[in-house]
Amino acid sequence: MKLNYKLQGKGQPVVFLHGVFGSLDNLNQLAGGLVSEYLTLQVDLRNHGQSPWSDQISYPLMAQDVAxxxxxxQLKDIILIGHSMGGKVAMQLSQVIPDLIQKIVVIDIAPVKYNGSPNAIILRSLMYCLNNQITxxxxxxxxxxxxxxxxAICLFLLKSYKNQHWLFNLNAINDQYANICDWQIIPANAPCLKPILFIRGGNSVYLAEKYQNTIYAQFPHAEIVTISGAxxxxxxxxTQEVLQLLQDWLNCSLSSG
Known part of the structure; x- marks a missing residue:
């Protein structure tokens, strides 16, 4: 699948992967903060933004699209930065193109299967509007x-509502939502040994402390940093705290690795 993307700057490539209901613009502020030093690639994942639609959504498929x-x-020594669903795509890519990846940043998501998600309420509301032709x-x-x-979330979602049409494939997201919540645990005999930073919102439930052992089992070199009040x-x-953390971590891991 040919994905829509935005490429800016020059240098080592940093690939930005957005979350569900989003688009490549969601990570504009982070990309803008790094574009003076890196080649930034912002991607619309399948069924989002200006990328093609498909009935199928899964992490292997989304990772293969990005790969x-x-x-x-012709990118190499890639830094992956993914938020939420995009963070899971980034982690999946560690198994698909490990030779092309240098390091990974995952924003507020864990490599686990979620049995319940706050996004379920959003999805039900959006489907209610769609099914009842509320435009x-x-x-x-x-x-x-x-x-x-x-x-805040309402306004975020409505950024993807243009001319009475959702830019994301709502029916496919609804049908495949179990796949979006899912995760296939990386086997113990094939952990990802790349440097990986997990950034957690202190008020979020997605990257809870109970997931730490599961994270380290799959990503032994993981670092987990909490941003309080987020x-x-x-x-x-x-944004500024996350950008500073990214710059410090990238510079430190570059100099040490």
Missing amino acids: DLCREL DRKQIMAVMREAGITD GHNVHAEK
């Missing part, structure tokens, strides 16, 4: 507010 793009662009932006926002979805979208809520 094909990286090979097409007015104010009415969509009212439905989401009634479900208890914050205005939720799941820690990169948007605490």
Whole structure:
């Protein structure tokens, strides 16, 4: 699948992978903070943004899409930065193109299967609007507010609503949502030995302490850093703190590795 992407800057490549319901623009602030020193590649994952739609969504498929793009662009020594679903794609890529990856940053997601997710409420609200042909932006926002979805998340979602049309493939996301929550544990005999940084929002449930042993089993060289006062979208809520952390960690891991 040919993915839509935005390529800027020059130097070592940094590939940015967004979360569910998002697009390549979601990580603009992080890419903008690194573009003076790196070649930044922002990607619309399948069924999102301007990339093609498919009935199938899974981490092997999404990772293969990105791997094909990286090979097409002849990238090497890649730094992967993925948020939420994009973080799982980044972790999957460690098994697909390990020879092309230098290090990985995962933002507020764990390499585990989630049996429940706050996104389920969002998905139900969006499907209600779709099935009931609610197309007015104010009415969509009212439905989401009634479900208890914050205005910040409502506004984030509506960035992908253009001309009464969702830029993400809502039906496919709904049908394949179990795959988005899923994760195939990396076998103990094939752990990823790349440097990997997990950035956790202190108020988020996605990267809870109970997952630490599972993280280290699959990624023995993992570092986990918590940004206090932030939720799941820690990169948007605490952009400067996350950028400083990224720059410090990348420089440190570069000099030490």
